[in-house]
Amino acid sequence: MFNLSAISHGLPAAAMVPDLERALAGRGRVVVEAPPGSGKTTVVPPVAANALGRVIVTQPRRIAARAAAARLASLTGTKLGREIGYSVRGDSRTSASTRIEFVTAGLLLRRLLASPELEGVDVVIMDEVHERDLDADLTFAMLCEVAELRDDLALVAMSATIDAERWARLLGEDVPIVRTPAQPHPLEISYAPAPGPRLDQRGVSRPFLEHVAHTTAAELAKLDEGAALVFVPGAWEVDTVVARLRDLGVDALPLTGSLSPAAQDAALRPDPNLRRRAVVATSVAESSLTVPDVRLVIDSGLAREPRLDVERNIAGLVTVPVARASGDQRAGRAARTGPGAAVRLVAEHEWATFPEHARPEILTADLTSAALTLAVWGAPGGEGMALPDAPEPRALARAHETLAALGAIELVEDRVTVTERGRLLARIPTHPRLARALVDAAELVGATSAAQAVAAIESDARAPGADLAALVRQLRRGGTPATRRWQEDVRRLTALLPTREKARAEKAPTNQASPAPASDDSLALVVALAYPDRIARQRGAAGDYLLASGTGATLPADSALFGQEWLAIADLARTPRGTIIRTAVPVSVDTALLVAGPLAGERVHTVWRDDRVVGRRIRAIGAIELSSVAVAPNPAQARAAVIAMLKERGLGALTWSDEAAELRARLGLLHRELGEPWPDVSDAALLERLEEWLGPELDRIASGTSLNRIPLLDPVRRLLPWPEAAQLEALAPERIEVPSGSQIRLDYPAIDEPDAKPILAVKLQECFGWVETPRIIDDRVPVLLHLLSPARRPLAVTDDLASFWANAYAQVRAEMRGRYPKHPWPADPLTAPPKRGTKRSAH
Template sequence: MVPDVDLPVRAALPELLAALSGAGTAVLVAPPGSGKTTLVPLALAEEVDGRVIVAEPRRIAARAAASRMAQLTGTRVGELVGYTVRGDSRTSAATKVEVVTTGVLVQRLHRDPELSGVAAVVLDECHERHLDTDLALAFTLDSRTHLRPDLMLLATSATAEAERLAAAMGAGTQIVSAAGITHPVEVFWTPPTGPVDAPYGLRVDPRLLDHVAAVIRRALADGSGDILTFLPGAAEIGGVAHRLGGLREVDVVTLHGRQDSSKQDDALRPGVRRRVVLATAVAESSLTVPGVRIVVDAGLARVPRTDHGRGLGALVTVRASRAAATQRAGRAGREAPGRVYRCWSEHDHARLPAQADPEIAGADLTAFVLHLACWGRTDGAGLALLDQPPAAAAQVARETLTAIGALDDAGRVTVRGRDIADVGAHPRLARALLDGSKIVGSTVASEVVAMLSADVRTTTDDLPAALRRLRGNAEPGATAAWRTEARRLAGGIAPHRPAGSSSADLAAALLVGLAFPERIGRVRKAGGRVYLMTGGTAAELAAETSLSGMEWLAIADADRQPGNAAARIRLAAPIDAETAKLAAESLYADGGEVTWTGGDVLARHRTRLGAIVLTERPLTKPDPQQVAAALGEGLRRQGLKLLRWTPEATGVRERLAFLHHTLGEPWPAVDDAALLADLGWLGPALVNARNRADLARIDVATALRRLLPWAQAAQFDEYAPDRIEVPSGSQIQVDYTDPTAPFLAVKVQEMFGTAQAPTLAGGRVPLVLHLLSPARRPAAVTADLESFWQNGYLSVRSELRGRYPNHPWPDNPLKAKPSGRTKPSKR
């Protein structure tokens, strides 16, 4: 079965098969072109009794791998070697090697965790770290541990993440390495000569595309062989293809995930003439583009980023990693010595990230978390995930799944959740399909959801218009993929006829609203292009839109690029208010709302759809508890300055702060954070307040005392007295401004006759005395009064008695009578 072809991985097969026979798991590290995707599965199939499943991260790679293995073995696809991707399968009872996408493998593991009839699983290109790849690895390892210890598992990688993979796969997992084809690849550094803006969001500077086209023309002139050019997306591929118009005796071929399978297959076959293949990252690994001797690399990649707070996803353009650049360059040396033209400098290359971030770091995790829940491990605990999902993103995903009924309040998957997972689409779209088909019929629901899930490229932001073009076969390539997905979706749900007579356009809008209820938007200003979505985010139509003048939109696709206040609407359907309320029923609210707005309490009776206020009128008798909550929000926003801080209130607070600092609990903290954390200390006064003015009438001093437990309330004035009687009989206020060092400012003569300073906190803290001259200027500071009389007093007496002769300055202050008055002068 193993074909006699000279590929580097052949030399590693004995070691690899021995490792799998021993531990049952292994990691194969082999560069592109080594044969790991083709020879290894065929060799495994000879050794095991059962089917070998090969999982690829992309559909195009799965079909290409199956086709190549069938070609090598002289069979047809679907016989010895077959494939299964979403909406397309070619296998038979004779199939020993089945190539699937990782998403298909995850779904199959849910249906049959034991993988009955399967002897070995090969997870290819694990280094790409797609979400489905991470799940497939974790689920297969869990199945091996608890159900199928005989199931062989091989993880392959073209880059050096082998140690992490082996550690995840368990003790005894051996790392086997295979050399690559050793054809040399010469590197040419070809940065633009003029200024080029860095990528921003989806925008790529047209000057960079000009430069890439120029480098391609140079490469064509420098030598022979086909050229493989890496660009971030389909739009850039189209832009460079346009710039290469007029090339003679050269075919310009495109290769990306949005093409139909026939065009993708054509790009993977040798051409009659010399070719320039313009491709996205799908050509980085797993695929061999024959005839390529030259690579032109724009140095960019497109990755998903999710704004979890706003529920918006976006593709953003970033600099490719050094690992990706190495992968891409290797394509030039698969069949013979080659050249790579990198459209950046060698200096910039050293500053690139070593590896791309795993998808789990920035993607929408709704489907990921649902898969975990269906497996029984909602939080992923106990599973061999290479990276744990970010906590905030996972929480947003759980909230979304709970809202659509896929998870219960405890986070467990529901029966409905399993139905949603079985659809094989994003949970939001699956929910729209299941619920929408009962209203608009299963045919229309399947067609709309297929358009949203099959990555169908449209040339308009008007979803109903794009759907009509698909139905009319106006774009044959896109139509084929759409029809295949629509048939698959329709085949997986119960058939339904339309429940009403809504127009096709409104039916499409309903489906979009069911999938994305927080993206239903109403125009802010009649005739404008800016909409407020129910989720609270603004979204803007493009200037050249065909949807202008629509009051309501159900927005299917929108992204918010960094730095933009509003999201950009890319695909939407007009919807009316009643259909909007039906689609976003969970967001509809009708009742009194009391909020802190504009610096005071605002009470209104409102009907709203999420953040969109439909109607409102003044609320004359608001709920006191809601008013109290609004006032509390005002205090938290604007601070305790909204209360009236009398000298008494400030004094009580400072005294409490001193006792908390000195004695700790149960003496309460009274800093701003502590007082705002729980406003219960304001008591009935807050509940009875109606507006900002009422806050200023609260007796804050009394409220603060309410913080004290009964025992401490009885001790408060003793432990932290507001005033202290000094030996002269004066009642002097203690200064607690600094809770670490309260003090008493008192004239020297008023302390005659006593050797001990007063104490605070039940005798624990000597009170610092600021001893004053008769003019109430500081003369000395001490907490040890006896030491002051013995050592410091003489100096003070010598300095001051000449200036204040009418005041007593006895030789022995400890025996003198204290007095706060001037001594009568003698005539």
């Protein structure tokens, strides 16, 4: 049994031990809400272990899992790896006697896929669930399903800042919430915005990082002792600020997830020889790590979040304003053990505009790995699972398309079926694209070469000048933490290859059909296998490339890859300037063709050009044209080109006769008033149904008939519904008979004038004796009368004829009888005979 009194001594979380023990003794599901620094990560696991048995604790990051395990082992007086241990990617310290194991959510997710029963595990504690990491969300939902089958598996969800009631509902009915009240020390928050922008075209600006360093040095000098914790968005910014602080005479250390364990431990361990120091960190230090002796927080106000450009299928990290909830957690680090101060490097009014909470990764990130996990789990798309948020629909659809292209799933009318290849790829803890490249490239270039390439692509180290081959050469030279991590990943990936693939890989280099490429060619092969849609060819200006996907991208100005005609691109970033190539390697066109799969091939491209259909047979890799020759398109291709032209130019490209336009207008009014079966004849509707009503004419245009020689009256007649067409003249007549006996043509409103009325332009004298305004379409629509003078100039416009005779006619008569004396202007128009001509004419 763990000594809870010793472990929890001095920690606010000690107060919740009795409530937690009661909750675990009940149904075994509980939500723990405790503020930062309360000791929940230290106290809750031994309480659960004493109550129920073996415990797994998930952490959002490897560094947090290692640090939490080391701290708890120290407090229990045991050797790390015995009763208290951890397992993260590439590193594990556990034994048969381990009772509490700290792991990353991603690692536990892999275990669940391999063995859903979690045999031998009694409690799973999911820490920091508020961070809404994608792996953590999936693991939470999967554990809820496992717990439904295993009544003896206890689940605990805990965090510093969560919607406790929401998580309790997800865990089940009547799940208790155990809270530890905050015991905050005084915290002074101030604002110190930089004089210039935080971001420029390339990302975080160097002048802003100078401001971060100078503000840190100035504020740290005010402390008698202690540490400053400085938050910046990424590893490059961490290194830049650390270097500048050292130039200013400040003892500074970096803290990022990509550092070696020794370097991370140095930042997390206070140095008794230093009165003051600065730890410059990414978001790893927000909530899941304790950096000791912190009295001051400097917050850049920036964070990195995953984003997916769904249209271009480009995923990556983007720099965004930090969420205010995360900013509050950052600031709270300064007041964990005593009074502290936090300086936000933004204006106070700007801080108020920042988002309240960070968006969950399941709504913003690339979902390809998640979609494969859910498919293997048996719940494609997360249907029916206790996910805190459903996957973003467009990103999920894009993920399924990618997995289908990799052969990992079969996708039939949105029904997802995982394949054996998909199960194989899911067992390799990397992105499915890279897993595919590892498996397939191993057969061509050997397991070690394939693993080296994949490990380099995954490496957190930056490719100098976007040159991946240069990065690999750096990693091979050795001597850096990045090299050690890369070597560990190479061994891990090689070991993960199935035995069959390893055996094939050993033979592959001697295969005459597929000789082993040179080192850089091996790298290019792996990148192109992982991202065939990112095979790119130079176009236009140097450094400007067209990807097989159709996206354009440019090399950074300092790249050594300028002048390379073909690239295989491993990483892209969206910036205000456009898409930037972050990591790439030169590739031969032969290798590109070898791995491009369905993207490579020939197609006949037909377009409308110079008033005719022209065709070319194009050999291409996706959007990249390799060669092109003129060909005669077949009828279907030619028709498709005509349809595409009309959809681009609109129906105005055709010549509408008065008769065709009038019939279309009559049908338009009928549709607006009566609906179906009278057809919608708007431009959008007709363009959507081109082949239905304009079929024969499309073929005539495709075969060379000029657009202005295509009559449209018959095509419009094809739109008439039967048998309702027999009522056309009765409902929407072409002409209306007026009292004089004349048949006057109605002018129907244009399609783009839905509120206009049909117009009857008629001489006033022909309307004598006409009391009621004419109406059409079963008396639904009044006709708008344009009453004309003998010279056919408008005298009045009315849709209320009776009112006109009673009111306006007298004025019109007074003005017109002297101007047109030969025409009748009776005092009583209702009893006067209608006239087509003069007073003396017969009619």
